[in-house]
Amino acid sequence: MIKDYRKTCWILLIAFFIQQTLRQMSCSTQMIRNYDVINSKISHGTSKTAKWIVTQSENCNPTSTKVAIGRLWSEYEKLRKNKSKTDGSRKFTEFLETEFAPPTLSKTVKSKLPEVTCLINSSGDATSTAISISNSLFMENQNLNQEKFTLKSELSETISNLKTLNIKSENISRKNRVLQENLVSSNKTVKRTKRREDYWKTKCTKLETTTDTTKEDYQQLIYELQADNDQQRTTITELQTALKEKDDQIAYLIEQLQEGGETRVIHLFDKKEKAFTPELHLCVYSLLEHNVPSTQIGPTIEACLKLAGKEPDRLPSPSTVANMNIQRLCLVKKQLEDELPEKINTTLHTDETSKVGIKYGGFSVRDEEDACENIVDFMTGTFPSLTGVAFHDDKIFESLTKESTYDTDVEIILRVLLPSIRKVVLHVYKDHLPNGRYESFTEELSQATKSVDKHNSYSERLFAYMDQILKSKPNISTLAIEAYTLFLMNKTSTWIMRNSENTEVLISEASKSVIDERELFSRRKAEIQRQREERQEEEFQKRAEKRRKKRMQLEKQSDDIVNYGLWKSPRECKLKLKELNRTSDKCNALKAQLRYRKNVLKQTDLDKKLYSFSKIGSNGKRHPLTHMELMSNLLKVLKSV
Structure with a gap:
């Protein structure tokens, strides 16, 4: 009997211990937010985060916790990407504030209870009471857990509702502020209206208190108004007569236009002067400047006139357009004659290139004003330069001077490159090195070289435009290329617009100079060909003389061998x-x-x-x-x- 009583006491103690343990498991769990789990994963990784959650919630499975953390991270990434969308920020904030629910070990606890039950059953009838007590305690613990999760879900829902109410409250506050501002504005408007009303009331009062004019004054005013009225009637009658005459003229002109047909002829050719009008010349110049082929100038003008409902009386032929292109060259020369003498401190730049087996030379004149424009381009980064770059006390210099595994290879390369660079520098910059002509750069020399360009970008741009013309017009002559290039690069069209009062005279002089310009070009071309042939003949004679001397030298050496x-x-x-x-x-x-x-x-x-x-x-x-x-x-x- 005493033994059974002892067994019963031990069983009750074990049941009480199990109850206390389960209560501690249910109560010791701390609230862990999704924000805490995400920060722990970013800082320490998934494994350490799972261990931390297990220590905070004792009835957790580490493996299931890792899986739950993975699902939580996927949801976090999805909400973070959609944060910029509507309600995306709110959902993202609610997600971070929500409590993290780790997986529990309820199934494991249930699986271990039968073992305890089996142990208790072995003690007889006294143990059945302990088993029922432990089962009831376990069911009570399950109910407590269920109530706990229910309360947590209700708490989360209450928090979300509070956040929604906060957002609505903010919207209401914003609307109240807007209404308050509108009310203030309305009050100001009412005050302005009241002041305006008071002003006019004062005016009306003054007018009412003003004394009436005398009857004589009224009679004098009536006589003056009647005289003015009679004069106005006379003027109106004269204007009506003039208007009727104008209407008759307009009607006559309309009849003339209707008799002339629907299309109206526009006169582009002056039959008296036997030449095209200056307006047509300017039109052709503009079309050539926009790279319209000379054979398509006439059809282009005709198509544009048809668009306006007009018809030309005569169109220029391709040969006439070619002459007009040479006229542009004559206008460029006239422009240079007018503008170059006014320039101060000019510099002539020369360059040359070979295109399709022919050598072309480019000449450009620059003054101080053009050089200043290039300085502005340089300051904006259009023409990069190495001047003014600090080679010391910067990261690049430190990186170049610190030790490296490639120092041996670099040393070999520099041993080859530096002597060559030294020779080039000594040859190209010898005047700027010590004991050179420009070692001491005087102020006078500085002023004289202000217009000297620091690069050849302008000449390269000129050659690029010429290359474009050669590709689009392979059969174009050198004289035509010169006209195209100079007219565009010197902005001659703008110069013609500035001298609009002399446009007709300039075009007439250019038309007369076309034949002389072609003859001058033929003479220049013949002279260049003659000089080229002379140089070729001179080089041929030099090579022949060199071969003769070489042959004589070999003959002498052969004679010496015959002797010895x-x-x-x-x-x-x-x-x-x-x-x-x-x-x-x-x-x-x-x-x-x-x-x-x-x-x-x-x-x-x-x-x-x-x-x-x-x-x-x-x-x-x-x-x-x-x-x-x-x-x-x-x-x-x-x-x-």
């Missing part, structure tokens, strides 16, 4: 030298052998120093080789052969 014989072995060389008594004869024989093998037999794959007849001494001066040194060089050549 061709030595084919070291033994023969030594024997032939013993036959010669004087040292000068030995030197001449050795030189003849070396010259013949170098220039006639072309045995130049050996060291070039073997064919030298002199060397640099210790004093830095060159001295002739002795006959022993010459013999040593010849023996080396013979042995190598």
